[in-house]
Amino acid sequence: MVRRSLATAVALLAIVIAPWASASDSASVVRGGRLYDNWSLESKGRAPNHPNPAFKSKQARITPADSWRCVTCHGWDYKGVGGIKGISGREKTEPLAIAALLMDANHGYGELLSEGDRLDLGNFIASGQTDMGRLREQALRTKPGQTLSDKVYATICANCHGLDGARLRQVPPLGDSARQRPYEVLHVALNGHPGGDMPALRTLGEATVAKMLAYLQTLPSINLAASIANGGRLYDDWQVHTGGQRQALPHPAYPPNAYYASAAAETWRCKECHGWDYKGNQGQYANGNHTTGIRGIRAFAGAEPEKIIALLRSSTHLFGAVLKHRDLQDLANFVRYGQIDMDTLIDPRTGLSRGDAAQGAAHYRSMCAGCHGLEGRFVAKRHAGRVTREDPWHSAHNMLNGHPDDTMPALREIDPKVIGDILAHMQTLQERR
Numbered sequence: 001m002v003r004r005s006l007a008t009a010v011a012l013l014a015i016v017i018a019p020w021a022s023a024s025d026s027a028s029v030v031r032g033g034r035l036y037d038n039w040s041l042e043s044k045g046r047a048p049n050h051p052n053p054a055f056k057s058k059q060a061r062i063t064p065a066d067s068w069r070c071v072t073c074h075g076w077d078y079k080g081v082g083g084i085k086g087i088s089g090r091e092k093t094e095p096l097a098i099a100a101l102l103m104d105a106n107h108g109y110g111e112l113l114s115e116g117d118r119l120d121l122g123n124f125i126a127s128g129q130t131d132m133g134r135l136r137e138q139a140l141r142t143k144p145g146q147t148l149s150d151k152v153y154a155t156i157c158a159n160c161h162g163l164d165g166a167r168l169r170q171v172p173p174l175g176d177s178a179r180q181r182p183y184e185v186l187h188v189a190l191n192g193h194p195g196g197d198m199p200a201l202r203t204l205g206e207a208t209v210a211k212m213l214a215y216l217q218t219l220p221s222i223n224l225a226a227s228i229a230n231g232g233r234l235y236d237d238w239q240v241h242t243g244g245q246r247q248a249l250p251h252p253a254y255p256p257n258a259y260y261a262s263a264a265a266e267t268w269r270c271k272e273c274h275g276w277d278y279k280g281n282q283g284q285y286a287n288g289n290h291t292t293g294i295r296g297i298r299a300f301a302g303a304e305p306e307k308i309i310a311l312l313r314s315s316t317h318l319f320g321a322v323l324k325h326r327d328l329q330d331l332a333n334f335v336r337y338g339q340i341d342m343d344t345l346i347d348p349r350t351g352l353s354r355g356d357a358a359q360g361a362a363h364y365r366s367m368c369a370g371c372h373g374l375e376g377r378f379v380a381k382r383h384a385g386r387v388t389r390e391d392p393w394h395s396a397h398n399m400l401n402g403h404p405d406d407t408m409p410a411l412r413e414i415d416p417k418v419i420g421d422i423l424a425h426m427q428t429l430q431e432r433r
């Protein structure tokens with residue numbers, strides 16, 4: 001009797017400890033894959049603040065934390081990066097030996113990773129590596145059409161990513177990632193996302209995952225026109241538009257002696273430092289209450305989106321901490337493609353629209369009166385005619401891009417002359433008393 005229950009207890013114990021103990025265990029292998037991707041996210045451990053001494057490349061985009069990720073040095077294809085050897089030579093090696101190697105002078109993970117984490121990494125390296133080139137070739141040979149992986153996507157992944165792969169704003173649309181970074185997407189599909197709830201597909205087999213890549217590569221990119229207009233709304237007020245908390249401390253780049261320094265949230269709006277005419281200290285904000293002395297963004301029209309995103313994440317701006325990837329992408333698209341020369345619409349000296357008010361009246365009645373009334377109904381306690389006389393650059397920006405967090409249409413895809421005409425008409429609208 002006693003013996004029997006002891007045997008049961010041992011069996012139960014074996015079941016309980018099995019997930020950690022067995023070398024070929026699938027949970028350990030995929031966890032190792034996620035640690036390889038980003039161990040500090042997966043294990044909730046902190047990466048050191050200083051760059052990894054083994055990281056020799058001078059690439060400015062790699063942050064100190066990223067220099068401690070295995071993938072930074074050993075690659076998404078496991079073949080090594082920038083002259084550093086890959087991990088592919090250690091397939092079928094004893095996992096414990098790999099775990100020991102992570103404490104060597106090249107690595108120094110002894111303090112950073114627990115024994116269990118190092119063993120998971122060992123299991124991944126010993127039995128979790130995939131021939132990425134071969135999977136990608138397989139994906140290229142996959143014919144479009146309903147395959148099992150399309151259905152797997154629709155039923156497993158679309159819950160979070162949306163059927164078009166673009167629902168999550170913290171990452172690029174999956175279609176773009178799959179086209180631009182196929183090995184990374186394969187690694188994530190096989191092992192799951194570090195620190196996340198995404199299911200790992202490894203056990204469905206490599207063929208399914210290769211077909212999944214082929215399917216993901218057919219998903220749409222972002223809609224550029226929508227992205228630019230959304231970027232314009234974020235430029236106006238990203239705090240209102242993203243529905244997040246308004247900032248309680250002034251933006252560090254805002255001059256402490258300038259007029260709005262005590263209105264913390266205002267100082268975080270792009271427009272407050274760079275102006276509604278995008279000309280900063282060379283435009284309407286050259287003097288008056290909005291003066292900061294900060295230059296405009298006109299020189300960045302046409303700049304590479306990656307360069308603009310890096311600038312927005314920089315220590316000058318600090319937007320990486322408060323905005324999601326897609327927001328930064330939309331802002332970059334706005335800066336790159338969305339700026340207009342306001343002087344073509346509005347005389348910078350008089351503030352009068354260069355458009356034709358009579359022509360504008362008809363457009364106003366059809367497109368705007370539904371919400372603003374024929375007479376230019378009050379807009380948040382202010383009259384739309386009055387605000388358009390006082391700050392036509394603000395009105396023009398809103399007409400082109402819409403207003404943060406509401407349904408007002410963005411007109412940037414229609415003839416700019418129409419915008420000038422409506423602006424001229426609005427400047428004639430008088431307040432009724």
Ligand code: HEC
Nearest residue numbers: 052054055067068069070073084085086087089090106121
């Ligand atoms: C900053 C760069 C860097 C990072 C980050 C890094 N390694 Fe390495 N790794 C190296 C270097 C350098 C070597 C020595 C290889 C050589 O001789 O070129 C190495 C060797 C290895 C080897 C042995 C390769 C072989 O065949 O000899 C394994 C396995 C390995 N690393 C795993 C990892 C794992 C797992 C992580 C993450 C926990 C990691 N490495 C993070 C730089 C790095």
Ligand code: HEC
Nearest residue numbers: 156157159160170171172177185188189193197198199201
């Ligand atoms: C439970 C929700 C959830 C499910 C289900 C899910 N994902 Fe994810 N996935 C996420 C989240 C959240 C992220 C972003 C993680 C982050 O913040 O970096 C992500 C990120 C990714 C990324 C990285 C994108 C990039 O550019 O960095 C890929 C690739 C991916 N998922 C693929 C898939 C696939 C394929 C499936 C289906 C097998 C799937 N996901 C299922 C939530 C999910």
Ligand code: HEC
Nearest residue numbers: 251253254267268269270273294295296297299300331335
């Ligand atoms: C608190 C003030 C402040 C805010 C808010 C701000 N910026 Fe800036 N921005 C700066 C400063 C300062 C510079 C550096 C300009 C200089 O060197 O004089 C700069 C530079 C830029 C430049 C490069 C201009 C050039 O010619 O070098 C771009 C583009 C830009 N910002 C975009 C944005 C966007 C988009 C936002 C909103 C998400 C934003 N900024 C919000 C202060 C600000």
Ligand code: HEC
Nearest residue numbers: 367368370371379380387395398399403406407408409422
């Ligand atoms: C679907 C309803 C809707 C339509 C249609 C609409 N608007 Fe708006 N508009 C709004 C809302 C809501 C606001 C924000 C008002 C607020 O802050 O109270 C707004 C704000 C504005 C502002 C900014 C005022 C400010 O100082 O914040 C201007 C200018 C403006 N609209 C012009 C127009 C013009 C011109 C048209 C036609 C081309 C138009 N709107 C069509 C709903 C609409």
